[in-house]
Amino acid sequence: MERTELNTLGEFGLIDRIKTKFNLQNTESVKGIGDDAAVIDIGNQYMLISTDMLLEGVHFDLSYAPLRHLGYKAVAVNVSDIAAMNGIAKSITVGIGLSNRISVEAVDEIYEGIKFACEDYKVDLIGGDTTSSRSGLVISITVTGVVDKDKVAYRSGAKVNDILCVTGDLGAAYFGLQILEREKQEYIANPSMQPDLEEKSYLVGKQLKPEARADIIHELAEVGVVPSAMIDISDGLASEILHLSTQSGVGALIFEDKLPIEDITMLTATEFNISPVTAALNGGEDYQLLFTVKQADFDKIKNISDITPIGYMTEDKAVELVLNSGAKASIQAQGWNHLQ
């Protein structure tokens, strides 16, 4: 039998392959694979549903990820997917696979983190599955949420001249990971070393305990703005802009000098000899929201702190970055086109 290696497809290739095999047959199924969450018609509203799986050794390393933060993060990344549809998360189910290395106290820590996140995001834990695992720790969370039918934001709704905005700042989680990996290597070389992460706590915090921008969804609702398109930044700004552009059938132009990057991220980028723009574009795990609004709506949101306009959508299908030098660079979804 023929054998094709998975890495020849990549994650998005695999998702496309799966998507072509399945058609929606139930009238309640409004939107299937291909957005941040699936959309189900429940009568007066849409229900949103999304799932994210975290595997030990792939998504986290127990040698530096505190279990409480891990539980929190597992919920936050799911809530982020609901926010990316302009929805409000309501409930989660938690599937957990536990190896015998994990004690009852360790499980308690994970669920404490889950509980903190449930309280922060006003989400109920309504069910799950607990099982033993022969390999590492597995946390699979499915989140449900709701959105008014006229307020759902798909990836595909961006129009030419819409303003492209991003929440928060970018690249910090990526450098948080680099720092944790470096400290781990130093600890392996010298176990008596005490890591001093205080100076970098902002970056490390963004990696270990990211927040979903549910707050922004409430702020947009308050000023009466529905994004024309939206996605959350899990794989990196570059990849997400390409998703918005491709699915909306428009191009995008963004500006280097508009990208929100914190001073500590800039500083650490120099230390690691990595371009901060590359980290912002391809680092991933920021869990910020990337969205477009009609120009007419921009005035209503421009005073919301933590929203930065970074460019606009174009008729030309190209997705380009205007560098500070004035030159233009084509944006590629480099860096994360593997199974992650």
Added chain:
Amino acid sequence: MERTELNTLGEFGLIDRIKTKFNLQNTESVKGIGDDAAVIDIGNQYMLISTDMLLEGVHFDLSYAPLRHLGYKAVAVNVSDIAAMNGIAKSITVGIGLSNRISVEAVDEIYEGIKFACEDYKVDLIGGDTTSSRSGLVISITVTGVVDKDKVAYRSGAKVNDILCVTGDLGAAYFGLQILEREKQEYIANPSMQPDLEEKSYLVGKQLKPEARADIIHELAEVGVVPSAMIDISDGLASEILHLSTQSGVGALIFEDKLPIEDITMLTATEFNISPVTAALNGGEDYQLLFTVKQADFDKIKNISDITPIGYMTEDKAVELVLNSGAKASIQAQGWNHLQ
């Protein structure tokens, strides 16, 4: 720090521990942890949601589980949880963790099985998560379904004198697993051996490709009967009767000579020197439905093929089996009180 091993709690102990930490805060959350599926109020109906995770080396062995059957089974066991609430399954999300041992063709096989199940149960695949896995294959499915508010069947609704019924037959999946394990050992000892499973295909089929009894839910609806309580048999009849009894606050009396056990199961039980009643009580993975109906409703369902009355609920809290000898045995949830 104190360290308590997980096996001192067991799966149900762990679930209880988690349950006590979490309260439901949203008005939409009708029923959380503790039944076959969670219940969310969506206006005119209830939405049901349940999740089941299958891990390589714990729930399946790729040396004998065909990938197509595995995909099918992963969906069926989830649909079974919706049926156990008297609901109709509507959609699934599939989280999948793939090690680099798995080829694209192997992934295709898994999704073909998932697709067959989606067609059989009229369920839409609406989303998921694909990721690499450092360890084995992980399949985590979350299913949603719907049920009319006045038709939902909880575990807790059984009343004294209600008749306890079971669908299909019991113990076959357990012996299917024993046969597969035996063949595997024989194959390891002598790789040129060709296994002849034809005679046992019924048992092996029940293990590798169980069906959810969604058909029974439609038949109950046709005759206008709502079970007073219901659960699906995943861990074994004994464990499930104890759940119904405990949560309903009643006892149960069942009769050995009423237990539906196929001839081939009986025959194979002799071969393995295991009591067929033990297999029916504790074997697990039958994915049949166990439910109670009011005596007044029994006449309406007695002509539905594949439903067998096996006893009734009692005022006395004891859960007992009346043996063919006339003696009574107390039913314990033995056999599966570990993380599974």
